[in-house]
Amino acid sequence: MPTPLTHDDPVALGPYRLIARLGSGGMGTVYVARSAGGRTVALKTMHAALATDPAARTRFRLEVDAARVIGDQFGARVMDADPLAETPWLATEYVLGPPLDEAVEAAGPLPEQSVRALGAALCSALGQLHRSDVVHRDLKPSNILVTAYGPKVIDFGIARAIGDDRLTRAGAAVGTPAFMSPEQATGQEHDAAGDVFALAGVLVYAATGRGPFGHGQAADLLYRVRYAEADLGGVPTALVPVLAQCLAKEPGERPTTAQLATQLHDGNGEFAEHLSHELLADIGRRAADVWRLVPQRLPAPVVAEGLSAVTSPPARGPSRRGFLAAGGALAVTAAVGGGLWWYRGRATAPVKKTPQQTRNLDALWQYGGKGAMEMDYWGLVHPYHANGSIWLPYNAVVKRLNPSNGAYRDVLFDGNWWQAASVNDRLYMLSQDFSSHGRSMQIRVWDEEQDYERPTSTRFASATYAIKPNQLLCISDGVAYVAAGYGKEPEDHGFLPSQTWTLRAADLKTGKTLWTKPLPKRSKKSHRLHFLAAKVADGRLVTFQEVADKKPHIVVRDAGSGSVLWDKPYDIEDIDSLRSEIAADDKYLYVGGAQLRALRLSDGAQVWATKSGQGYSPPTLTKGVLYAVGEGVGLTAVDTGRGKVLWTEATAEADQAYVGWQPIVGTRYAYYKNGLQIRAVSLSAHDIALTYKATAVEFHADTRSGLVLGVDSDYISAYPLK
Secondary structure (H helix, E strand, O other): OOEOEOOOOOOEEOOEEEEEEEEEOOOOEEEEEEOOOOOEEEEEEOOOOHHHOHHHHHHHHHHHHHHHHHHHHHEOOEEEEEOOOOOOEEEEEOOOOOEHHHHHHHHOOOOHHHHHHHHHHHHHHHHHHHHOOEEOOOOOHHHEEEEOOEEEEOOOOOOEEOOOOOOOOOOOOOOOHHHOOHHHHOOOOOOHHHHHHHHHHHHHHHHHOOOOOOOOOHHHHHHHHHHOOOOOOOOOHHHHHHHHHHOOOOHHHOOOHHHHHHHHOOOOOOHHHHOOHHHHHHHHHHHHHHHHOOOOEOOOOOOEOOEOOOEOOOOOOOOHHHHHHOOOOOHHHHHHOOHHHOEEOOOOOEOOOOOOHHHEEOOOEEEEOOOOOEOOOOOEOOOEEEOOEEEEEEOOEEEEEOOOOOOEEEEEOOEEEEEEEEEOOEEEEEEEOHHHOOOOEEEEEEEOOOOEEEEEEEEEOOOOOOOOOOEEEEEEOOEEEEEEEEOOOOOOOOOOOOOEEEEEEEEOOOOOEEEEEEEOOOOOOOOOOOEEEEEEEOOEEEEEEEEEOOEEEEEEEEOOOOOEEEEEEOOOOOHHHHHOOOEEOOOEEEEOEOOOEEEEOOOOOEEEEOOOOOOEOOOEEEOOEEEEEEOOOEEEEEEOOOOOEEEEOOOOOOOOEOOOOOOEEOOOEEEEEEOOEEEEEEOOOOOEEEEEEOOOOEEEEEOOOOEEEEEOOOEEEEEEOO
16 A cells, blocks of 8 residues: 655656655665646656666666557556656556455455456457567566456566567576466576466466465475476366466467467456456545545654664564563555566654653564564574675575665575575575486575576585475585485475485585585474584584484584584573574684583583573673573673673563573674563663564674564564664
8 A cells, every 4th residue: 555755755756746655675666646637657666776787777678668568458558757767767557456466365266257357358468468579477466457447467577578588597487486387487488378377377366366386485386386286176167177278387288368368258248247346346446545645755764862764663463482482555566576576665654752662662674474484394584694685585585675674575596595694795595406407406696796696616416406404504714514415305394214414515616525424314203404503613513403303412523524523412491592693712612501601612521611500592702702691680791711700781670581592792782682672781881771672582683784683483673783
């Protein structure tokens, strides 16, 4: 839905006065705007900074061209455009109708007659494109607007001419996984037959409320699109054979749009006659609402307690996991873009805080939704900083967030993102080695200049790419450490006893595998990865490894040979807390649990330990001082040489001190969770300087952005790191 303009939005672009925002992200912003004569339009812009990139400008120009090709009968009429402006912009008609996905969510699946009329009209729309040798490549319910006069296809951010691969990289799957064609999912040529496949998926959704290949992680969807039969359960019986032919894996077996249209509908009657009363009422309501929009502009953000742009996160209750840890659009929003070009953001009003309110501040921003941060079977999503952004791995689809406001875009990878690695502001990930037909893996790096994942020479033979628990543990001194599995992929997300697992080290520069060591087999019931955390310290690979279900060990290896130097059980109540960053220097490894302990890196011998009976979080090592959260006492600072407590937080209220994660230490404050708050404890005065509302259970320091990132099963929240 429209939101107010921000204080720094322009007053006008071209001849159009801006009224409200429809969506915003890293690529640009979409506005509601009006001409001097009173015509309401959707006005899409590109950020001026991106406009300096010739490839980005070319994509924008091609999007304008494709929108003009489809015409105003089947698309949003192009009213005006200036792709050569300092800030390129495109003005289209403001379509009075909901996206198909919103229509189905609001009124339920469409009746058969509506599906047939919709499908025939979309065949005409695609036929218009295909006759001009253009393919859409991202047809999906959110890119189809339902009006009383017929559907309109929008969002041509990744459309291109048939056979033109200049803006598509070999092996790159671009689009929306749930509605891709098999050839598109493997990075091959997607022609008119590919759009027919996607159209059939859209019609299955319209008839049933779900896609033909279910839902889930992008990698799972891509696999089903390639190899699984479409689920046509719930589709009207007469439509099943028609859509099944469109969903054939081989492009040559699918009908053309003209052939499909004749099988769907005879063309009689007006389109509105085939729509339900509920859907027609929604279309009418939206038509009336557009005239009620009046220009509104938010004031400049208020600075409070040295913070800038403090805004309120979406109202919500604590998540299940957070609670337990604490102890007790209107249709044209889709026009922002699609596939690699789809960004979505929020505009929220800055909150003026009274002196009483500034004591317990809100997050700077939040991103997420119900269950958004749960990564299938394997815990919570880990944020990585690279290329000036925060990256959230969801397997093949990755969210790239702007650290300043949490606005995001989707980036599509063909990789296993259970663990990535960020080194020197560069992002590395495990991916499929396409030359091996999926029988091995390789490491890829994000190429910012080319805006895609670039393969490195590092490959791992005899590793089954599709097995979910493959891990990129860490990268140090140009060497990548990887847990690689070989064998059959289970139907669910667990392990199989028949699988073979190895730990490998590979030189990223030469691609050579330096050593390979076997890993123990895992039970099918295991729901954690082989390694909870890993770090190279003083030539040793330090790992927290779950050797069997719920049995974590500290395993330290020689980084040069992979030989185990020592192996000890890690007795800790909350195993997931070991996903915290490992605290180690060139002499000692520091661990929490029933005591804080220093273990000698060379042989694992205990050098010192605090008194028992006082439970501690995993510790954080900063400038020779060890910080940990103690049960009932809060933040504690310990001398690393002797294990002597230097100071403890000055508070009488630490009964809810959270020891399930290490504290985050900045230059002025150390941050940890207490109840449903994050406390910022002064490193000089040792008292509580600030508090923030929080339900997060895992915390990460983004020092480049100056943020503490809190993660729970629903949201990632950003707090200032000072």
